[in-house]
Amino acid sequence: xxxSHRVGDVSWAVHRQAVLYRDAYGWNGHFETMxxxxxAEFLKSHDPARGLGLGRRLVEECMNFAMAVGYRRMTLWTNxxxxxxxxxxxxxxxxxxxxxxxxxxxxxxxxxxxxRHL
Numbered sequence: 001x002x003x004s005h006r007v008g009d010v011s012w013a014v015h016r017q018a019v020l021y022r023d024a025y026g027w028n029g030h031f032e033t034m035x036x037x038x039x040a041e042f043l044k045s046h047d048p049a050r051g052l053g054l055g056r057r058l059v060e061e062c063m064n065f066a067m068a069v070g071y072r073r074m075t076l077w078t079n080x081x082x083x084x085x086x087x088x089x090x091x092x093x094x095x096x097x098x099x100x101x102x103x104x105x106x107x108x109x110x111x112x113x114x115x116r117h118l
Contacts, residue, residue, distance in 0.1 A: 004048055010039040055088050063092070066118055073117045080110040089114045 018032035049055075066074050076094060078085045094114035102111050 010043055014039045050084075055085070059088060059092055063118065071118055073115055076114045078112050078114070080112055086112070086114075092116065 014032065014036050017035050018027075018029075021027040021031055063074060074094075075097075076089055078089070080086070080099070094116040096112055097115045098113045100111045101108065103109070104111075
């Protein structure tokens, strides 16, 4: 199963790698210090799934599927605070067709529907 890391996962990975390399190769605490530094840098700068083009590929695949099976239009739903998603949809020619205030996720926001003819 592949999932995003959770609190404690990176520390556990550093610990396990340090112990395994100590046991297998006799490496000392300097190796653990180096691996811990890499883990800390990852945690400080990690921005999950941003800039890899995954969202663009997902929209492309959905649109290709919809066109292949004969859909005439596609509707997407997002929230106003998800600026990157909104910009991505606009780059594919989706237009805002409706907005609805809601608090489904614990704070007030505006749900938005975007549509594009295929």
